Amino acid sequence: MKGNSRADIKVGDRVKVVQKQDQRTGSLTEGIVRDILTKSAVHPHGIKVRLESGIIGRVKEII
Secondary structure, X not given: OOOOEHHHOOOOOEEEEEOHHHOOOXXXXXXXXXXXXXXXXXXXXXXXXXXXXXXXXXXXXXX
16 A cells, blocks of 8 residues: 555554655665654655654555
């Protein structure tokens, strides 16, 4: 499932995110959502989240 809609993402979900420095390569990092940072309902590049590891990125895939 894609991560463009805030309603689809819950705290505790396992997701794959792309970090700012990895946007060119598209390298994904897997983790569990700690905080949802995007306030809008949808975002074309993915909802921005903070993972439990402290990594911040935009959700590309919900596992």
